[in-house]
Amino acid sequence: MPNNAIYKEEQQKLYDARERFITEIAKNIHLYNINSSVGRLYGTVFFAEKPMTLDDMSSSLGMSKTSMSTGIRALTDANMVERVWEKGIRKDLYKTEDDWYKSFSNVFITRWRNSTELNMRAIKETKESMEELLDKSENDDIINSAELDLEKLNGAEAYYEWLTDVISLFETDEIFKIIPKRS
Amino acid sequence: MPNNAIYKEEQQKLYDARERFITEIAKNIHLYNINSSVGRLYGTVFFAEKPMTLDDMSSSLGMSKTSMSTGIRALTDANMVERVWEKGIRKDLYKTEDDWYKSFSNVFITRWRNSTELNMRAIKETKESMEELLDKSENDDIINSAELDLEKLNGAEAYYEWLTDVISLFETDEIFKIIPKRS
DNA sequence: ACCTTTGTACAGTTTTAACTGTACGTACTT
DNA sequence: AAGTACGTACAGTTAAAACTGTACAAAGGT
Structure with a gap:
């Protein structure tokens, strides 16, 4: 056969x-x-x-x-x-x-959106503590450290704000205006 | 004290x-x-x-x-x-x-670029095998399966081509024209 | 030339994740 | 109402990853 x-x-x-x-x-x-x-x-x-x-x-x-x-x-x-x-x-x-666009973008968006939000919240809270410390403290070491930390955190925050905007680009499908779907 | x-x-x-x-x-x-x-x-x-x-x-x-x-x-x-x-x-x-933009984008780009490329290559090779099979085979079952698979793979390929373009957006810093850096 | 300090390879151990088999609740069948 | 089929919770096992301590090579200091 x-x-x-x-x-x-x-x-x-x-x-x-x-x-x-x-x-x-x-x-x-x-x-x-x-x-x-x-x-x-x-x-x-x-x-x-x-x-x-x-x-x-x-x-x-x-x-x-x-x-x-x-x-x-x-x-x-x-x-x-x-x-x-x-x-x-x-x-x-x-x-x-x-729909690969849907299935994979979904995972991507959900995961990143979630952890970006958590990180932003943490930054905000940390910044608040630092600012409170700056207000109250009269110790130069403390003030100095808090100021340095705040600067660093501001840098991080700027990045995360940008990242949030980037994620929105995908969430809103606006990305497809910039990079159109294939096929 | x-x-x-x-x-x-x-x-x-x-x-x-x-x-x-x-x-x-x-x-x-x-x-x-x-x-x-x-x-x-x-x-x-x-x-x-x-x-x-x-x-x-x-x-x-x-x-x-x-x-x-x-x-x-x-x-x-x-x-x-x-x-x-x-x-x-x-x-x-x-x-x-x-520079958070640099350090984190870097990781992101490298990882995704790499695995997207590997996936694309795999798709291309798989497609080639399927096309060869379509050419040579005279068995309806085989032909049918290969055709179905090809369709699916084309869908995946379109997505990965799109994704490649998206990654380039970040690699070339063009993304910053669309979503400007903060601060 | 010898001694000291430093970073890392490697083997062994511990912790975590992945996987399986059993057992059970739910829902369909007769 | 009893029996069967199905999906999943859970406990136990196996496989993988993370971590540590020892030991050693490379470089610096004396």
Whole structure:
């Protein structure tokens, strides 16, 4: 049955090609705070011809269903994968979000927005303490230190204000006016 | 000696204020692929009135000198800390890079540029394999799969091309024309 | 030339993260 | 109402990362 042999070979090539991309995704997805196993999971669901069940994923990756469950949760939380309904199927089905702009920008924006806000708040509070100290203290050492610290914090604050504006650029989709979407 | 008591109290307030900011930095610095201990190290050097030696850091943080050595290496690699010379001092001295735009954008750009390039290359190679398969195969299943995969990969590629342009915006400082630096 | 100081490689240990298997609650099926 | 299928919480295990102490090479001082 030579046809079958050719089919097997071609199928192998298909899998190898997919594997190349999946591996790369897995290697780089830590930038989105997702670990590489979950990255592989993403890649697997990405290439699947149909939405997958947890059991599908489990057998495809040779990992426990529990891991699939937590992994897929991480991916849905990050809007990189979405749940899908098909009538007559009781199991949960998942597919990858096909708008890459949306799925990846989302992760990026959320993470950076959040930590930038926290940092800004910390800077403001630290600055307030320093200013209070400046007001009250009569000790030169203290005053000097507080003044130096305030200068440094102002530098940091300026940067974070700028960063906040940059993040807004993405949140508001204004970035697409500057760098238009492709395709 | 009441003056001394007041001084101690004020100094404590100063440290507490610094601590607030350092803790926040440490919590969020993982976004730059740096762990929180090294984040604390950064914060410590940031507030130091003079450039610090490894021994200074070690005693200040209560951690081994070895850790300081590897930590400071991570920070200098990321351009967040720089080595500084002072005549008569044999020990290496370090201070934080005071241009936040430079130090943090640097990390951001390098990391994203690198992994975007790798992903693009992987996409291109995977696409080539798929196209080859499309050319040669006479099996409908294979052809169908390869076509579907190609479509998906094109979507991803468009996104990464866009992302490449976005990163250039930062690399070339063009971003500052759109969102000007503060202060 | 010898001694001292300094930074880091390396091996060993501790801490943290990832993963698995079991067990259970919920919801569907009959 | 009883049975089955499904997803996930949780505890336990395994794998990875972070950290430390020792030891040594390089450079400076005497």
